[in-house]
Amino acid sequence: MLENFTGTDDYIASVELQEAVNVALALERPLLIKGEPGTGKTLLAHAVAAQLGRQLYTWHVKSTSRAQDGLYVYDAVQRLHDSRFGDRDVGDIRQYIRFGGLGRAFLADAAGVVLIDEVDKADLEFPNDLLHELDRMSFEVAETGDQHVAKHRPLVVITSNNEKELPDAFLRRCVFHFIAFPEPDLMASIVKVHHPAVRQTLVEEAIARFYWLRGLPDLRKAPSTSELIDWIGALAKGGVDLETITDRVPYLGALLKKEQDLESLQRHMHRYKGRR
Amino acid sequence: MGAARAEGGGEPLFLDFFFLLRQAGLPVSTTEWLTFVEALAKGLVAADLHRFYALARATLVKSEKHYDLFDQAFAHYFVGTAPGLELKKALEAWLATPIDPPQLSPEALEMMERYGLDELRRMFEERLREQTERHDGGNKWVGTGGTSPFGHGGQNPAGVRVGGSGGGRSAVQIAARRRFRDYRTDLVLDVRQLGLALRKLRRLGRDGAPAEVDIDATIDHTARNAGDLEIAFRPPRHNKLKVLLLMDVGGSMDPFAHLVSRLFTAAHKATHFREFHAYYFHNCVYERVYEDARLSKGMLTVDLLRWLQPETRVIWVGDAHMAPYELTAEWGAIDYTHQNPNTGLEWLQRLARHFTHQAWLNPIERRFWRHPTIAMIGDVLPMHELTLEGLEDAVDALR
Numbered sequence: 001m002l003e004n005f006t007g008t009d010d011y012i013a014s015v016e017l018q019e020a021v022n023v024a025l026a027l028e029r030p031l032l033i034k035g036e037p038g039t040g041k042t043l044l045a046h047a048v049a050a051q052l053g054r055q056l057y058t059w060h061v062k063s064t065s066r067a068q069d070g071l072y073v074y075d076a077v078q079r080l081h082d083s084r085f086g087d088r089d090v091g092d093i094r095q096y097i098r099f100g101g102l103g104r105a106f107l108a109d110a111a112g113v114v115l116i117d118e119v120d121k122a123d124l125e126f127p128n129d130l131l132h133e134l135d136r137m138s139f140e141v142a143e144t145g146d147q148h149v150a151k152h153r154p155l156v157v158i159t160s161n162n163e164k165e166l167p168d169a170f171l172r173r174c175v176f177h178f179i180a181f182p183e184p185d186l187m188a189s190i191v192k193v194h195h196p197a198v199r200q201t202l203v204e205e206a207i208a209r210f211y212w213l214r215g216l217p218d219l220r221k222a223p224s225t226s227e228l229i230d231w232i233g234a235l236a237k238g239g240v241d242l243e244t245i246t247d248r249v250p251y252l253g254a255l256l257k258k259e260q261d262l263e264s265l266q267r268h269m270h271r272y273k274g275r276r
Numbered sequence: 277m278g279a280a281r282a283e284g285g286g287e288p289l290f291l292d293f294f295f296l297l298r299q300a301g302l303p304v305s306t307t308e309w310l311t312f313v314e315a316l317a318k319g320l321v322a323a324d325l326h327r328f329y330a331l332a333r334a335t336l337v338k339s340e341k342h343y344d345l346f347d348q349a350f351a352h353y354f355v356g357t358a359p360g361l362e363l364k365k366a367l368e369a370w371l372a373t374p375i376d377p378p379q380l381s382p383e384a385l386e387m388m389e390r391y392g393l394d395e396l397r398r399m400f401e402e403r404l405r406e407q408t409e410r411h412d413g414g415n416k417w418v419g420t421g422g423t424s425p426f427g428h429g430g431q432n433p434a435g436v437r438v439g440g441s442g443g444g445r446s447a448v449q450i451a452a453r454r455r456f457r458d459y460r461t462d463l464v465l466d467v468r469q470l471g472l473a474l475r476k477l478r479r480l481g482r483d484g485a486p487a488e489v490d491i492d493a494t495i496d497h498t499a500r501n502a503g504d505l506e507i508a509f510r511p512p513r514h515n516k517l518k519v520l521l522l523m524d525v526g527g528s529m530d531p532f533a534h535l536v537s538r539l540f541t542a543a544h545k546a547t548h549f550r551e552f553h554a555y556y557f558h559n560c561v562y563e564r565v566y567e568d569a570r571l572s573k574g575m576l577t578v579d580l581l582r583w584l585q586p587e588t589r590v591i592w593v594g595d596a597h598m599a600p601y602e603l604t605a606e607w608g609a610i611d612y613t614h615q616n617p618n619t620g621l622e623w624l625q626r627l628a629r630h631f632t633h634q635a636w637l638n639p640i641e642r643r644f645w646r647h648p649t650i651a652m653i654g655d656v657l658p659m660h661e662l663t664l665e666g667l668e669d670a671v672d673a674l675r
Contacts, residue, residue, distance in 0.1 A: 019330035023315050034340060076491065077507070080498070084505050165476075171338040172307045178340035 003052050010193050011047035020177035021048055030134050030156040035179030038224025041159040045115035055112040059101030065122045067129030070102035071139045093144050106137060111152035120160040127170040184211060194229045198236045205245050206232050216268055223255040230254045293353050300349040304336050311335045473667040477517060477674055488512045518551035520584060524594030525569045526558045532639040536593055559598040560620035581630050589674045590634035596653040603649050624656045635670035637662040
C-alpha cells in the first residue's frame with residue numbers, strides 16, 4: 001500500500017506538489033523543494049510528517065555545516081578535555097559520538113521524514129558530499145568503525161533558497177519541485193486556513209490589494225504569503241473596514257519592509273484608487 | 277491514459293518524448309528518464325492527466341528555469357504545437373476574450389473525466405482541422421466557454437487548455453499557459469539572480485583573527501607537549517576578492533536604469549567581498565569617477581588607480597553607445613562643462629592596463645554590437661551581455 005500525501009487541513013498543496021511528494025515517497029528519492037521565501041518550503045516537511053504520522057527529523061544547514069554533521073559529530077575536544085582531567089572513560093569513543101538529524105532518522109525504528117533545510121547555505125560541495133549517504137541510506141562512523149544502515153528509508157525533504165546552484169550529480173538523484181507563488185484562488189484558500197473567521201469580502205479585497213502591491217514595478221522586496229497572512233490578521237484584529245483598504249493601506253509595515261518600497265508605494269497609490 | 281499505463285518489457289515508454297526534451301535543450305539525463313519510467317511502472321499516475329504532467333515534471337526537470345521549455349515540449353508532444361513557437365496566433369487571438377463558463381452537473385463532470393490523453397489529443401487535432409471559425413459556448417468546437425475538452429474558460433475537468441488564463445476548474449493541460457515563462461534565464465534578471473551570479477565570484481583564503489580550532493595543529497602541539505593539551509587556533513576562511521563596480525548613468529542608459537539599479541542592489545548585498553566599491557560615470561570614464569548617480573561628488577581616476585590594487589576585479593556596466601568623438605577626441609566629453617585633455621579611450625586603456633581582471637556588461641543585445649563605439653570599447657575590455665548567462669560568463673572570466 002503506497003502512502004499518499006494530499007496536503008493537510010492547514011497546509012494546502014497544489015496537485016504538482018502532491019505528486020512530487022508521492023513520487024519521492026514511492027521511489028525513495030530525496031525531494032528537492034525550491035521557491036520564493038514564504039511559500040511554505042519548510043512547512044512542507046512538517047505537513048508530510050503530520051499527515052503520514054511519521055517522526056520528523058530536522059537539520060538546519062548553516063554556512064559552516066559539513067555534510068558529516070547531519071550524520072554524526074565526533075566531539076574530539078570534549079574527549080581531549082576528559083583525557084586531561086580524567087572525568088570519563090576516554091577509551092569508550094561512542095560516548096563522544098552525537099548523531100545529527102539524518103543519522104537519527106537512519107537509526108530510527110520507523111520510517112521518518114528528514115528535513116534538510118536551506119541546503120544552499122552551506123559550501124558549494126556540500127550536496128555532493130551527501131550523495132553516497134542519500135543513495136545508500138547508510139553511513140560509517142570513522143572513529144568507531146561502526147556501520148549504520150537505515151532500517152527504514154526515510155523521506156528526505158531538502159529545501160533551497162536558490163542562493164547557490166546545486167551540483168548536477170545531486171540534482172539528478174532528486175525529485176524536484178518549484179513552489180510557484182500561489183495564484184489568487186489558491187491564495188484565498190491558504191488565507192482561509194489561517195483566518196477562517198475573517199469576512200470573505202475583507203479577504204478578497206486584501207488579496208486584490210496584495211497582488212496589486214506585488215505587481216508594482218520597482219519593489220525591492222515583494223511581500224510574501226506569510227506577510228499577507230500576518231497583514232490580514234492585523235486588519236481583522238484592528239477592525240479595519242473595506243473602504244479603508246481601498247483608500248490607503250493600513251498596517252503597511254506588515255507588508256513592506258524597505259523604506260524605498262514605502263516611497264514607491266506612495267507614488268503609485270493614486271493609480272490603485274483610479275483602478276477601483 | 278492508455279500509453280502511460282502500458283506495461284511490460286519491450287520499448288521504453290515515450291522514448292520519443294525523451295528525445296524531444298533533449299532536442300528542446302532540456303538537460304534530461306538517462307538516470308532521470310529511468311526514474312520517470314520507474315515511477316510510471318509503479319502505477320503512480322493512475323488515470324489523471326494533471327498528475328501525469330506533474331510526475332513527468334518532478335522527475336525530469338530539475339530547475340524552474342526549464343519549466344517553460346518543458347511546458348512547451350509537453351504541449352508539443354501531447355497537444356501538437358511546435359516548441360519554441362507560441363500557439364497559432366489566430367487561435368490565440370480567437371481565445372483572448374473568454375466568456376463566463378456555464379455550471380456543469382456532477383454527472384456531466386464525471387462523464388468528462390473519462391477522456392484519456394491520447395484520445396484528447398487525437399480529437400483536438402481532428403477538431404482543429406474541421407473547425408473554421410470562432411466558437412463560444414456549445415460542447416464540441418474549440419473555443420471559449422462551453423464544455424468541449426478543448427479551449428479555455430470552459431468546464432471540462434480533463435480538458436486541454438489552449439492559451440488564455442485559467443477560469444473555472446483547473447484544466448489538465450496547463451502546459452500551454454506557460455506559467456513559468458518568467459523563470460527563463462535568458463529573459464529575466466532579478467536582484468536575487470544577479471546576487472546569485474555575483475556570489476560565485478570568490479577566492480577563499482585565511483586571514484583575520486584566529487577563531488577556529490585547528491585540529492591538526494592541536495594534535496601536533498599536544499604531541500610535542502608530551503600529551504599535555506594545547507589547543508591551536510586559526511583564522512576562518514574568507515573571500516579575499518575585492519570588487520570595483522563602474523556604472524554608466526544617464527542619457528542612453530536611462531532605459532536600463534532600473535536594470536542597473538537592480539544590479540547595484542544585488543552587488544551591494546553581496547557583502548561577502550573583502551572590499552566592494554561602486555562608482556558612476558556618464559558614457560565614458562574620464563579623469564573623474566563619481567560616488568552618486570547625479571555625478572556631483574567625485575574622485576580623481578588617477579587616485580582610484582593609485583588606491584586600488586591591480587587584482588581588484590572590475591565590473592563595468594554600460595551600453596558603450598555614444599558619439600564616437602566622446603571616445604576618440606580630446607575635450608570630447610558629452611557634458612559641455614566637462615573638459616578632458618585626454619580622450620575617453622585613453623582613460624579606458626589606462627584602466628584596462630592597471631587591472632588584471634575586468635568585464636564590461638552591456639544591456640544592449642549582442643546583435644547590435646557592431647555600433648562603432650561598442651566595438652571600440654569591446655576591443656579594450658571584454659564585453660558580455662547583461663543577462664544572467666552573460667553575467668555568469670563574466671563572473672567566470674573574473675574569477
